[in-house]
Amino acid sequence: MKDLYSMLHPKSIAIIGASAKNGSVGNELIKRSLEAKFKGKIYAVNPKNSEIEGVPCYPTVLEIPQIVDVAIIAVPAVAVFDVVKQCQQAQIKNVVIISSGFKEVGGEGKELEAQITNFANENNMNVIGPNCLGIINTADDVCLNATFAPLQPTKGNIGFATQSGALASGIINILPTLNIGLAQMVSLGNQCQIDALDVMEMWENDAHVQQILMYLESIPDTKRFREVASRISKKKPILILKSGRSARGAAASVSHTGSLAGDDTTATGLFATSGVIRELYLRDLFNTAQVFEKCDIPSGNQLAIVTNAGGPGILATDTANDYGIPLATLTDATKSKLREVLPSQASVNNPVDVIASATAEQYCDAVKILLGAKEVDILLVIYLYITGKNDIAITQYLETLKKKYPQKPIVCVYMTTPDFEDEARAEIPNWDIPTFRFMVDALHSIKRLIERKEYLEKDNQTTPTLKVNKEKAKQILENAKQQGINQLTTMQSLQIFDAYGLPLPKFGIAQSLKDAKDIANQISYPVVLKLSSKTVTHKSDIGGVITNIKSEEELGFWWNRLVDRLNKANLVESLDGIVVMQQVSGANRELVAGVVEKNGVHQMMFGLGGIFVEALHEVTFRPCPLTIQDAQSLINGTKAKNIMGFIRGGMATDLKVVQETLLRLSQLVTDFPEIKEIDANPLMIDDKGRLLVVDARIVL
């Protein structure tokens, strides 16, 4: 873990490339740091000036009369390396390279960046950037704004790291209207050295940063991400907006796991297992941040809605339902308390409609009763300013109640006059209740609070070690490798699955019709014949799978026909044998499970199988090794869950068996990382609810 404390808490900074020219980056940097009222010492560096904007200016960092904590570099790209070397001579440990013209332009720029990075690494220097907006720390004892964003940020508890500097600037512009503020900001730039995960770790134990927001365009190291984010997400919320979702990989023309594992689907799995809250849109990112900034995590998920108008109450109920947020059932005691204080026409069911004619006092009474009710965990306050100006009075009262019930989040939707916000800020010194204009934004954020509560309540994620015959699997794999086989034969794949305890129908391998008959008699008819070949990778394509063979006569007929086909196709030599497998009868539901390696990490896929893999895309991914929670979230991640329960013509399957199947597959690829791809497809559920892996495919 890099020590970046002095980078974000400097006692002195040097702005190299500082400029007296209005509107230039070097001038904006000086102005911003002055406006921020930086608590430490600012030095400008520019050979042409002796002072800039009142700040003493030196020809190079070497002339500065002290060792500064951070150098902010805003000189042309070609000059940057020399400046970094001077910083090293001046014993400056931290540099922020604002300048652009590096990796992002390719060619020489890329090379230059690599040289600077090597130099910094060799000299134990920390480098943020290049090609970035700078860094911010709004803490009272720091007041650092080393950026050229035009405005000073609102102060708050968010640590914001971004791969787009312009976005940081845009966001600072709109922070006041979003009701949120920054504790620290790091514009990551090209991340030549300090990357998003270093910044995340820096914020792990920083009490000023109570939630971590990130805009990312890529995830450099999946394994490290999982380790770092999983740890930190237990301590504070991590909200990530990752772009590039629409960049699609190769068209998914076949349903192998590999073809479905896009960069973005696997990122979704990575975020999920790491406890990261993924938002798809900036709007949602900031809405969620507002609620996390101002609310504690609730102890339950039961929502009460109070409104002074019926229509919005119905709309809020619709929206809560869309988000799967349960509405608290109010007890008779609560209802009678409400009835005592509210107008006779008010509705005391949830949503509680105090009606438009209710006074501010009545409204406040209702809020108080609901917050005091045991059955209520979260309160959505809807207030439409109709007649009489009560919004400020109500907000003031809510602030009081918030202190009394800190674990019960209060979220407001106000359709009030435009001057409300200014008035509220003026009249309520510590206005600290999340406030939205629209129900859907409020409820989206409430949903995130509930998800966070559920995440924190989960036991620590565990990856169990299940009993398997690892030695046998190893032998089969060694054997295959010696034969130079890349895709294991059906028989080898099935045997490995068997060794790892996956639920398979009875099967055996036959080298002759006599073998086949013996096996069939042992496992009983009907049976299936499956070609097991060292060279044929898609056995169905050459008619290598024959199902529903009901008798010895049929077996003879089909055996001969299959051998004929193989002779004609010159495939006998590469034959490993023919698998005789019990026909799964009454199978009425098809799932799919599989694993594929992407960028060094095995990704487990699970979802609806059969033609629905392609038609419906109801599959989700999680990185291996799977924890029990990962397996559960794969099971619940798609509509596949709807066919695993009781359906017409089929009993419910045991979800523990499904979970164990996924965990066993995960253990297999964890034990043998040389496995590149596995398909357990189809994964059938029969009418009795039994789960059976009907075919196996393993690729090294």
Add this chain to the structure above:
Amino acid sequence: MKDLYSMLHPKSIAIIGASAKNGSVGNELIKRSLEAKFKGKIYAVNPKNSEIEGVPCYPTVLEIPQIVDVAIIAVPAVAVFDVVKQCQQAQIKNVVIISSGFKEVGGEGKELEAQITNFANENNMNVIGPNCLGIINTADDVCLNATFAPLQPTKGNIGFATQSGALASGIINILPTLNIGLAQMVSLGNQCQIDALDVMEMWENDAHVQQILMYLESIPDTKRFREVASRISKKKPILILKSGRSARGAAASVSHTGSLAGDDTTATGLFATSGVIRELYLRDLFNTAQVFEKCDIPSGNQLAIVTNAGGPGILATDTANDYGIPLATLTDATKSKLREVLPSQASVNNPVDVIASATAEQYCDAVKILLGAKEVDILLVIYLYITGKNDIAITQYLETLKKKYPQKPIVCVYMTTPDFEDEARAEIPNWDIPTFRFMVDALHSIKRLIERKEYLEKDNQTTPTLKVNKEKAKQILENAKQQGINQLTTMQSLQIFDAYGLPLPKFGIAQSLKDAKDIANQISYPVVLKLSSKTVTHKSDIGGVITNIKSEEELGFWWNRLVDRLNKANLVESLDGIVVMQQVSGANRELVAGVVEKNGVHQMMFGLGGIFVEALHEVTFRPCPLTIQDAQSLINGTKAKNIMGFIRGGMATDLKVVQETLLRLSQLVTDFPEIKEIDANPLMIDDKGRLLVVDARIVL
């Protein structure tokens, strides 16, 4: 159609129940109408005053020295009927009843409302309300605000009708921040007489109202709604937010069409066939309204994105992809024009990234080139205010370009400083470009523009008359009725389907094993036996369906077994015979179609069949009679479309056959409205792509 012109364009109004008491509804009404600078004459009515707020006051309407156009009634509920009677005596044609205490409180209130309604109907009076906020018309020659909402609305082109008065008030509060304005507003209240459709018709030919927005909690008359909305939606956009979506009907435990046809799913179908744009959230309603207020409908759907920052460009691309909005492929000519004007590091592919250092002039040049490009239909302008203040200059230039390219919508996303809006309003007199803070809101609205374009391009919706044997179907139905049958036997249902030309496997009905053998020989094995009974409504439940009978021996065996079962269950008497049907082989895809009558309208359902009806809920509804476009939208409405094309192991089905099947079912229920429910389930597609209705069920 009601003549409501004078209601919304009065030359004089009387406010009955006007009050001098600050904060009372009767006082607010007077104040609002004065503040609005009503162009006509205002009279107050209250026996206690001679003037209120400078307005002359009379004891009753009878004393007013002229016949007023509209009476606004705000007296206690018990006094309202007398006041209405006085209005009738005073020859007042239009009344708006603000007072509450009527149907919404039930009992006597409900009765009172019915009496008033009858009286008004008998005397040809128009009544808006009761229990409403009032009415507004912002036209320069009217300036009517007969509401007690606290603020005056921003002026615009929206006609807004709402079943929630408080919502209207809340919306007026926030109109300025939404960048939209009202032409007229009608608070519908209890709709005792004038309802949402009357208001819609009133706005049909009113040039001031260029889009119709409605908040509805119910749809009183489905048939009239379809007729009126279909007609008007061709002329101007109708945007509806309908609440009560989460109110669920009976739990859908079986997959009959009836159990899946909830009030809200059928409302979705009604809106779709009527060309109504349905929004689920207020936020989206207003975002869409902003774009419709300020943009013409584009002539194509190709979007170009211009940005001064890379990250937001990627985010916009992701979001456009989420909404299925195609990004224009820029021609080489366009790209080279862009290269000429932009900095060398700019990206001239779509999204066009001018980069942060581009000047306002360069940004404007890029915008101009993109709007001039033939391949671009719509432009999304993303501007993050970074260094140098250009937002106003760019906006001014966009206004100029807008006039030059009126058919190319320009939509802006500005992450700029909070003072931008005020400055833009001050410096740009006719600021008229839709402006959002977040990409997702802009792109949601752009999607609606594209949908509107596609809707207006469609041919007029037509319901074809297909050749069917109506006489035969009539005979079968008559016959069933005479037998007192409620649910037709399988045979009867199949025969009616046959008469209406639905794609059925070969079948016949047998009264004896000999019959059955003859039929089976004729249609060839394998066959299916299906019980056709006058009393058994779920034939599968008693084992009344036996599939895959491959030979005469098997037929004999199963026939006897079925007859045994029927004997044991005492079901022989009600037997209509046993259907012998060709076994559909190679069927690998299951769809479902059905019709159910809800509130006098037949609703057609179509989607994924089999266990997926319940597990995936991929079904949609449209009201009958279906137009060709309705049938197409049913086909494309769910993921069912993904299994109708070519899949592994199955050829594409002919969508024309699917379409015709739906149209024939629609024609059947239109010809025989006594049919309450039809299930064509399953509807199989075999590996050759043939569509076959495998079972039929008709309920009267």
